[in-house]
Amino acid sequence: MNRGGGLTDRIRRAIKDPVLPGNVLRATNTSLKKRDETVAERPDWEDLRERAAKVKDHVLANLDRYLAEFVENARLRGAHVHFAKDAAAARRIITELARRKGATRILKAKSMATEEVELNQAFTARGFTPLETDLGEFIVQLRDEPPSHITAPALHCSAEQIRDLFAREGVTDGRAPTDRRELATWLSLSARAHLRDRLLEADLGITGANFLVAETGTVALIENEGNIRLTVTSTPVTVSLVGIDKLLPKLTDLATMLPLLTRSATGQRMTSYFQLISGALDEHHIVLLDNGRIDALRDPENREILRCIRCGACMNVCPVYRTVGGHAYGWTYPGPIGSLLSPLWRGRGEDHQLPFLSSLCGACTDICPVKIPIHEHLLRMRREAVSAGRRGIPERLAFRIFRYVMQRPGLYRRAARITKRLLPAAARAGLLRRWTDTRAAPQPAPRSFKEMWREDGPRFSKDP
Template identity: 45%
Template sequence: MSAPATHFKEASRRMAADLRHRRIIQTAMVKYETVRDQRKLWFQDWQGARNLAARTKFEAVNHLDQYLEQFVRLIESRGTKVHWAGNAEQGREIIFNILRAKNAKVVIKSKSMTSEEIHLNDAMVAAGYEVAESDLGEFIMQLRGEEPYHLVAPSMHLTRGEIQDTFAQKLNETTTDSPEDLTMLARRVMRRKYLQADVGITGANFAIAETGMISITENEGNARLTSALPKTMVTLVGIEKVLPRYEDLALFLPMLAVMGTGQALTCYNTQYGGPRQPGEADGPEEYHVVLLDNQRTLLLADAEQRDTLGCIRCGACLNVCPVFRNVGGHSYGTVYAGPIGSVITPHLRGLKQWKHLSDASSLCGACTETCPVKIDLHHHLLQNRRNASAPTAGKPGFFQKLAFKLFAVVANHAALWSLTTKLSRLGMKLRGLVNGSFFDPTRAWTKTRELPPIAKQSFREWLKEREL
């Protein structure tokens, strides 16, 4: 087993049995489901909206070269410096060069999963920069030294008491455990950081080709301030984030809000098209956009799973996923958790190391059903499983393969199946001798579940007797 697979096995086993975790997450998700469903009804035709969103993303992704070229040309024309990063290391290096050129010491960040993907924070901290995550959830995770638990709600697994303790330990500040007081404490701390920061780093939810702008969706105003106050602004964005037209946001902004948090629209949806322009009151003197590939073109080359590049990172598939809800975000061991993560991580980080995530699904399809851009998530998990067992993927599962081959012959051969029926009864009797022990071949099942008995008379035996 690969190291990530071992981690997943152990972490998921532990979390699945953690009833406290289960209660916290189920409660949060039920709250989410209630508001999300109300908001879906607010649309005249939610399913129609999903179709339009899927179509728009299909056009964008399948003409990525054109739209990307247009986006870059226009955003550059307003004085933005655009950088190209083929991989994570290049992405970090580009940002380090900017920090060095600006002689930066303090960096403020707004929420960006792409920055998590290239482990930007760790690298900046290791290089001696003072880095502040301004999103409240991310800030809490930074203080605790944990990875974000969830794409949209990084600290959803924590209770107010745990957050109160974290603030007391890491900030030396005591408050009550009321969410209001805790939030105001974070607000006070972060306000100093906005004012001190030399460079502000953001992610982006969309890159608009038609107008040459990036768009950031948020609720707290932290991205607004990150983009307003420091002298230098940097946006890290995956190349797949392009939308063709400005008006496409009229569809995507509400859909992202509905699926992400159950809101009609989040508080701030802001487009940035350059540094401070002549005649403007403020804004950064320099604006850098870093476009990241990091294996996205590999996903693009897989025509079957290309639709995954339309993902808007709303987190809806995580929220409905019964596996995610039971194992939690940290078990995955990778930045993109849940169904979308299980689909794309094998592409982004290697099938051999990460195929176990595609196995860890009952293929229930709740993810596909909810996805606002209609990514065929659970079928992609099936395709990953197929790809993992292809001869080109090494020499996988010899015995498993043999077993399936044998079963195919036996089950679909009348006489052999009749023999198997009898042998199964014998097998079940023999199993009684080793019941639950290491030698019990069914122990993975029987540890928590009872095994149904083999019927005294199988259906086919009944049918034969009846026909006599």
């Protein structure tokens, strides 16, 4: 499964994949269970969410001030700060740096910003193959596909698929434990042994960042594998590509953000490693990425979407993501938040259909640690897509007919009687297959509400 083809093709491929939906469901269930357990330990969870939303709103409303403060403090501590207006500028700055430094062996820590600007493709076009050091990213790199989740890039793969992949690619000699629990550990250790020497030989390291702290010019990174720490310490030059929406005003704001992020993302009280980089590296370049963020900020309706701290929880809980996985969405950011960010930041024709990939159940809004009312924005973006004439002619026609019928009670009653008779026959004849392939055929109620009211009267009127 990869991102090729149109949206409908990708969704169809995902649903028909024999293993993908099961893998995604298993992995997201595990994440949610751990998340729920660790969130339950924090009676102040709602206060934390409230505080985090306020901090993000404040920094987004004063972004120019905090950006200037960050740049000044990062430079004071010896970092080189660059600005990238768009993806092309980010690619140019980083590949040019690699060329100037004569870098040949490039390491990459997991970073959605680098995925967003397609940095690997830019390196490959110049003859470099950056080595992904995060286990999930390493797996998807071997599979020649993009990540399918923002915190767990290979969440769509089973341990058995990874076992076979590693054997095929020479990461292991093919002899693997048969016990499933042992297998997962063995796979991690095999990747570690395979990557370790290469990690120590590289000459340029690339990271993203979880947060930027304005008052200290700090780049904050959390991880579980130690690969980021190795990437930044074993290479003479480090480049951090970071979206400008990752800014926080103060170091103490991390005390609010980190418990929310780690619990929501992986169900951990804290990740195994936590890096605060403030000028301690030999040579540190920080590339601040706009790529649509400033335009999104200018619109007050969109501003709160940029509160996102990329925990991935809205994906884990979304019934659509849980069925089709991340590649079906077609860009770096899948799931409910991706359905908002892709139209905003990338804005290609197909991206405007993504807000329709939602049941609007509101589970994403309930789980979001920074209280983004995700489903309300999805609904708004649907309205905007309809107003802009971005929906297909059949759908627009269907809704026009629906509106016409709903405004005429006599016609509505006749249409309801006919539909009731025709629906089961249409389902039997396979005319509703596009719906019934993945869902139960809708069954009309034996009696309509009006019939019940007429025949039985207001039976429940005395109930409280």
